[in-house]
Amino acid sequence: MSELEYDDALIAGILERTETIAMVGASSNWVRPSHFAMKYLQSKGYRVIPVNPREAGAMLLGEPVYADLASIPDQFQMVDIFRNSEAAGGIADEAAAIKDKGIDVIWMQLGVRNDEAAMRAEAAGLTVIMDRCPKIEYGRLYGELSWSGVNSRIISAKRPRLMQRTQRRG
Amino acid sequence: MADRGKHQTGFGFETRAIHAGARPEPVTGARNTPIYQTTSYVFEDAEHAADLFNLSRFGFIYSRLTNPTVSVLEERVASLENGRAAVAAASGHAAQFLTFFTLLEPGDEFVSSRNLYGGSLTQFGLSFKKLGWTCHFVDGTDPENFRRAITPNTKALFLEVLANPGGIIIDLEKVVEIGNEAGIPVIVDNTMASPYLHQPLEWGADIVIHSTTKYLSGHGTSMGGVLVESGKFDWMKDGKFPSMTEPEPAYHGLTFYETFGDFGFTTKARAVALRDFGPAQSPMNAFMTITGIETLHLRMERHVANAQVIAEYLEGHEKVAWVSYAGLKSSPYRELAQKYLPKGPGAVFTFGLKGGYEAGVRVVETVELFSHLANVGDTRSLIIHPASTTHRQLSPEQQIAAGAGPDVIRLSVGLESVEDLLRDLDQALG
Numbered sequence: 235m236s237e238l239e240y241d242d243a244l245i246a247g248i249l250e251r252t253e254t255i256a257m258v259g260a261s262s263n264w265v266r267p268s269h270f271a272m273k274y275l276q277s278k279g280y281r282v283i284p285v286n287p288r289e290a291g292a293m294l295l296g297e298p299v300y301a302d303l304a305s306i307p308d309q310f311q312m313v314d315i316f317r318n319s320e321a322a323g324g325i326a327d328e329a330a331a332i333k334d335k336g337i338d339v340i341w342m343q344l345g346v347r348n349d350e351a352a353m354r355a356e357a358a359g360l361t362v363i364m365d366r367c368p369k370i371e372y373g374r375l376y377g378e379l380s381w382s383g384v385n386s387r388i389i390s391a392k393r394p395r396l397m398q399r400t401q402r403r404g
Numbered sequence: 405m406a407d408r409g410k411h412q413t414g415f416g417f418e419t420r421a422i423h424a425g426a427r428p429e430p431v432t433g434a435r436n437t438p439i440y441q442t443t444s445y446v447f448e449d450a451e452h453a454a455d456l457f458n459l460s461r462f463g464f465i466y467s468r469l470t471n472p473t474v475s476v477l478e479e480r481v482a483s484l485e486n487g488r489a490a491v492a493a494a495s496g497h498a499a500q501f502l503t504f505f506t507l508l509e510p511g512d513e514f515v516s517s518r519n520l521y522g523g524s525l526t527q528f529g530l531s532f533k534k535l536g537w538t539c540h541f542v543d544g545t546d547p548e549n550f551r552r553a554i555t556p557n558t559k560a561l562f563l564e565v566l567a568n569p570g571g572i573i574i575d576l577e578k579v580v581e582i583g584n585e586a587g588i589p590v591i592v593d594n595t596m597a598s599p600y601l602h603q604p605l606e607w608g609a610d611i612v613i614h615s616t617t618k619y620l621s622g623h624g625t626s627m628g629g630v631l632v633e634s635g636k637f638d639w640m641k642d643g644k645f646p647s648m649t650e651p652e653p654a655y656h657g658l659t660f661y662e663t664f665g666d667f668g669f670t671t672k673a674r675a676v677a678l679r680d681f682g683p684a685q686s687p688m689n690a691f692m693t694i695t696g697i698e699t700l701h702l703r704m705e706r707h708v709a710n711a712q713v714i715a716e717y718l719e720g721h722e723k724v725a726w727v728s729y730a731g732l733k734s735s736p737y738r739e740l741a742q743k744y745l746p747k748g749p750g751a752v753f754t755f756g757l758k759g760g761y762e763a764g765v766r767v768v769e770t771v772e773l774f775s776h777l778a779n780v781g782d783t784r785s786l787i788i789h790p791a792s793t794t795h796r797q798l799s800p801e802q803q804i805a806a807g808a809g810p811d812v813i814r815l816s817v818g819l820e821s822v823e824d825l826l827r828d829l830d831q832a833l834g
Contacts, residue, residue, distance in 0.1 A: 274455075380476075382674070
């Protein structure tokens with residue numbers, strides 16, 4: 235487990251209010267983790283806009299790929315970063331500079347952590363999650379990860395509501 | 405979408421023993437976990453099927469890989485061990501195989517304490533050899549022996565903290581230090597203690613294995629095994645574990661550690677080792693084991709209390725040469741027991757008779773209430789002569805080294821009235 239701890243309610247709140255995610259480092263190579271995550275999040279009803287300068291202009295899982303965050307014409311609430319920790323700092327700064335596009339969350343993937351960039355982004359009013367994967371957190375909080383024997387740390391005697399394939403909110 | 409339950413932090417062991425992994429069934433509201441006695445699961449469409457096979461979506465395909473009843477058992481044991489994730493298998497031996505297949509390449513080595521269940525000594529020492537894996541056995545009662553046996557090809561350290569056939573406790577914290585320095589995971593078979601008495605991950609171990617056949621199922625009904633990963637081991641650090649950090653040819657080039665992070669080890673053990681070798685746990689056995697775990701805390705308290713009474717009785721008996729139970733004041737392991745197993749050092753232990761082999765055989769054949777069989781961790785009290793049974797495949801030297809010499813009797817103290825157990829031993833000792 236990561237050294238960073240985030241309250242379940244914080245993570246769930248982000249996953250529930252977010253509608254569109256800009257995924258930096260989204261790959262067209264289907265065995266890459268970013269491709270897995272993009273496809274999974276789409277299946278849960280999120281719109282995922284891929285950002286990857288090497289693939290700019292191409293289509294990926296039905297979405298046009300943009301060279302950088304600033305080139306995205308639409309509003310998006312979360313920036314999900316599949317880059318190394320150092321590069322993640324610059325992307326977080328870029329996101330903070332254009333936060334009027336509706337951005338309120340910077341999310342750095344598993345193994346990605348940049349504390350200084352996180353402090354700058356938080357000072358700019360953004361919420362920062364690091365060293366986590368939204369696909370894994372979604373699966374953990376809504377029960378799917380338990381199917382793979384993962385300790386979800388959820389205990390409840392309440393009857394869960396049925397999951398719909400493309401339904402997102404709890 | 406499912407509404408969220410409370411965060412587990414703060415829930416006690418007993419609550420988790422009953423609830424972890426098992427919310428009410430969403431379709432019917434069934435409160436107890438249903439036995440999903442099915443081999444396979446209908447796909448929503450072709451893309452859903454492809455995503456499941458590619459591991460890009462979570463879901464059920466085929467019960468050799470995952471089954472909803474077995475998943476509850478996996479999450480429950482992961483929770484009780486404070487681990488990140490678990491994989492169940494058909495037996496404890498199968499869980500060990502899945503673990504080492506995921507860790508090792510041909511030519512790799514590992515170091516194991518020699519104070520182990522006899523079946524593990526045979527699996528590691530003989531059968532694993534055919535796969536190109538070498539196990540070096542050491543006397544784990546001096547943890548430095550682990551360090552001395554490590555070579556550049558050593559990929560893991562293995563031990564039972566509370567060792568079978570009983571009485572010996574290995575200083576886990578020191579073994580963990582040695583493992584950390586070498587950059588290799590420490591694996592603990594925690595079967596004899598159960599997570600109620602001891603939690604190896606809390607002392608820095610990286611992987612825990614159980615034969616759930618014993619205390620977890622608890623009633624002598626169901627075979628099973630499970631492996632739990634802490635999620636804290638850095639598989640990338642020294643490049644020693646290509647199976648975790650390099651693209652996997654048996655899974656279209658997927659890199660498991662990068663993709664699944666802190667549950668990458670169990671994901672790979674399931675997606676490759678369980679898939680390709682097939683020792684899946686049956687849903688029926690998982691159901692029996694889940695039910696057993698719900699009373700683990702109550703049973704272990706009584707197991708330990710009965711064992712203490714019987715060990716003290718035997719120690720005072722004129723025909724008994726020695727008793728090896730870490731709960732006795734005379735035990736050299738009493739201090740380690742208080743450190744690692746403060747609720748009691750288990751309920752399996754050995755004793756020797758002054759009459760040696762002959763007297764041992766007579767006791768095993770004369771008891772009425774103790775069952776003469778090869779298992780531990782049943783509600784019933786069990787008795788066995790390890791040298792002629794569980795440790796039979798070993799040489800006389802290995803038997804003695806494993807604490808299973810010719811004069812040794814092993815007891816697994818059950819949950820009967822302790823007065824009845826004492827009376828039975830009394831008449832059998834004569």
